[in-house]
Amino acid sequence: MTDTLFSKIIRREIPADIVFENAHVVGFRDINPQAPVHVLFVPRDPVPTLNDLRHDQAELVGQLALAAAQYAREQGFAEAGYRVVINTNAAAGQTVFHIHLHLLAGRTLSWPPG
Numbered sequence: 001m002t003d004t005l006f007s008k009i010i011r012r013e014i015p016a017d018i019v020f021e022n023a024h025v026v027g028f029r030d031i032n033p034q035a036p037v038h039v040l041f042v043p044r045d046p047v048p049t050l051n052d053l054r055h056d057q058a059e060l061v062g063q064l065a066l067a068a069a070q071y072a073r074e075q076g077f078a079e080a081g082y083r084v085v086i087n088t089n090a091a092a093g094q095t096v097f098h099i100h101l102h103l104l105a106g107r108t109l110s111w112p113p114g
Contacts, residue, residue: 004098006042024060025067027103036106037077041067048097050088061086064101077105 008014010026019039020027030038041064047053053060065084072078082105087094 004046005096006040006098006100007046010042010044020067020071022067024063027067027071030102034102035083035104035109037075037082037104039068039071039103041071041101041103042098043100046098049094049099050086053099060099064099068101068103071103072105075105081105081109083109 005014009016009018009028016028018026018028020041023044025041025043027039027041030040043060043064045057045060047057047060050061064086068082068084069078072082082103085102085104086099087102
């Protein structure tokens, strides 16, 4: 896999506003937020897209979801609500090909988004 922007953030080669970290996941604020709270949760082990995820890597997506839920609880907006999104490939809006989960919160979110 190609070295990605997110890999460089994880290694602290590029600055980011890191707000969450554990053994599996790093969470940092999106530089182009779409809501008052917009945090990206990125696995330390890179996988380009959901399409590239192997069965033996299924836990990776669970780790992203658990990290997002923990962060929402710790920040006090879990009960009010939040959205999580994983974009897959360019037509869905994925611009960095290192799987990641967007957590959006802090305002009422409509559906469909836009």
